[in-house]
Amino acid sequence: MMNENTPRIAFFDPDNKTHQFAAELLAKADIQIGGSRPWDIRFNAHGVPESAMAHGNLGFGEAYMDGAWDADELDQFFCKLLKARLPDQVKPTKILPHIIKARYLNRQTRKRAWDVGEVHYDLGNEFYGAMLDSRMTYTCGYWKDAETLEQAQVAKLDLICRKLDLQPGMRLLDIGCGWGSLMAYAAENYGVEAVGVTISKEQADWATARYPHLALDFRLMDYREVDEKFDRIASVGMFEHVGPKNYRTYMEVAHRCLNPGGLFLLHTIGKNLRNSYPDPWIDRYIFPNGELPSIGQIGDAVDNLFVVEDLHNFGADYDKTLMAWYDNFEKAWPQFKAELGDRFYRMWRYYLLSCAGGFRARDIQLWQWVLSKDGVEGVYPRVT
Numbered sequence: 001m002m003n004e005n006t007p008r009i010a011f012f013d014p015d016n017k018t019h020q021f022a023a024e025l026l027a028k029a030d031i032q033i034g035g036s037r038p039w040d041i042r043f044n045a046h047g048v049p050e051s052a053m054a055h056g057n058l059g060f061g062e063a064y065m066d067g068a069w070d071a072d073e074l075d076q077f078f079c080k081l082l083k084a085r086l087p088d089q090v091k092p093t094k095i096l097p098h099i100i101k102a103r104y105l106n107r108q109t110r111k112r113a114w115d116v117g118e119v120h121y122d123l124g125n126e127f128y129g130a131m132l133d134s135r136m137t138y139t140c141g142y143w144k145d146a147e148t149l150e151q152a153q154v155a156k157l158d159l160i161c162r163k164l165d166l167q168p169g170m171r172l173l174d175i176g177c178g179w180g181s182l183m184a185y186a187a188e189n190y191g192v193e194a195v196g197v198t199i200s201k202e203q204a205d206w207a208t209a210r211y212p213h214l215a216l217d218f219r220l221m222d223y224r225e226v227d228e229k230f231d232r233i234a235s236v237g238m239f240e241h242v243g244p245k246n247y248r249t250y251m252e253v254a255h256r257c258l259n260p261g262g263l264f265l266l267h268t269i270g271k272n273l274r275n276s277y278p279d280p281w282i283d284r285y286i287f288p289n290g291e292l293p294s295i296g297q298i299g300d301a302v303d304n305l306f307v308v309e310d311l312h313n314f315g316a317d318y319d320k321t322l323m324a325w326y327d328n329f330e331k332a333w334p335q336f337k338a339e340l341g342d343r344f345y346r347m348w349r350y351y352l353l354s355c356a357g358g359f360r361a362r363d364i365q366l367w368q369w370v371l372s373k374d375g376v377e378g379v380y381p382r383v384t
Contacts, residue, residue, distance in 0.1 A: 009034035011043035022049035029084035031077065038073035039080055045069075056092035061281035061354075065346045074350065075323065078357025108243030108289050110222050121178075121200035127340075128179075130332035131325050136179035136206070139237035139267065140318040140366045144384065149324040152317070157185040163310070163370050163383045164232045164263050166190040173197075173230040173257055175223045176238020180207030180216060187214040195228070197221050224249065229259050239268035240290050247293065247301035255305045258373045264306065266369040269318070270294060286351050292364065306371035309380035315365035322356035 012033050013019050023033050032040045045068040051059030063069055071077040081087070125136075132138055133153045141152025142159050160182060166172065168191030174183050177196025180203075186192045193215040198204050204220045223238075233254050242250045254264050274294040283290060295311075302308065329352065333345060358364045370380065 018049050029080040039076040058280035074353035075356040078354045079360040082361035082363040122202040125206045131328045135181035137181040141321045143317045170231040173233045175235040233264040236267040251301045264371040270365045307375040310370040312368045318359040318366050326352040
């Protein structure tokens with residue numbers, strides 16, 4: 001009950017059981033409602049705790065997009081929230097249909113696979129060009145010896161090329177090639193020819209126009225349609241869109257396309273828990289039909305197809321990458337504000353900073369798997 005020592009906080013009712021529970025829960029993560037620290041939360045409207053309890057991150061994220069709450073540093077807020085495992089203690093009552101669909105339906109069919117391209121990747125090359133590095137590399141950088149985003153992305157591309165042991169004259173398949181940064185880097189520095197497939201028309205058009213001088217072939221097609229032979233295969237930041245109902249099919253496609261003695265590098269975000277469901281806010285607003293794999297799910301998918309030669313986790317580097325993207329986004333926002341609007345700004349801010357907090361808390365990971373079709377001779381050399 002409220003007494004004379006209870007602080008009065010806007011839009012917070014200390015006599016409301018839902019509000020009490022929210023305050024107690026947040027206190028476990030050292031987050032205060034109405035506090036003054038960068039990670040503390042401020043309510044700007046009624047109904048924020050109710051939305052979060054009923055709809056989980058979907059309701060919480062939508063409330064943020066609507067301006068109903070704020071935290072000065074969202075990345076710190078989410079890092080603390082996730083480190084304390086607070087989402088595990090909330091059982092949202094109104095996302096059961098989302099959970100059932102994710103568990104029992106194939107949400108990444110050939111027809112639905114194009115949704116994420118249209119919604120997310122076709123947002124505009126000018127927008128992504130302002131946020132990303134000069135090569136338009138929209139995946140985690142490798143910050144081991146890097147000081148800038150540009151250096152981290154080049155280091156990541158070179159790491160992949162070295163792990164694949166690329167040699168002049170080889171033929172490389174890039175499944176989910178994005179704007180072609182890996183293909184172009186491999187062609188320029190390792191003398192390979194490359195074919196890339198993407199479900200984004202904007203990506204395919206941009207890459208084709210940028211690299212006419214290189215032996216690169218960008219194709220607008222679903223990965224399941226590829227049926228050619230390659231010496232090496234890479235897939236960087238695409239497996240998150242495949243879905244568990246299709247993991248085995250995906251690996252079978254890679255297996256049939258890889259020449260004897262070939263290597264396949266899979267670069268993907270991953271989750272710590274196999275039996276979980278996709279985040280409903282990310283699913284609705286950022287990556288439709290996406291789902292993060294677990295170590296076990298990938299292991300099941302490669303059974304009797306590939307030998308796992310190497311598994312490298314540098315998920316903490318995604319925190320740095322996302323914060324670099326966020327800095328670029330903030331600097332560039334004035335040129336997009338009139339077109340995209342304030343709600344998009346808050347949505348994109350929530351996306352980048354909540355994900356940065358998730359990687360910082362080690363709630364999500366970034367893995368590079370090196371898979372061989374036949375097993376390499378001797379011990380696969382660890383490349384760092």
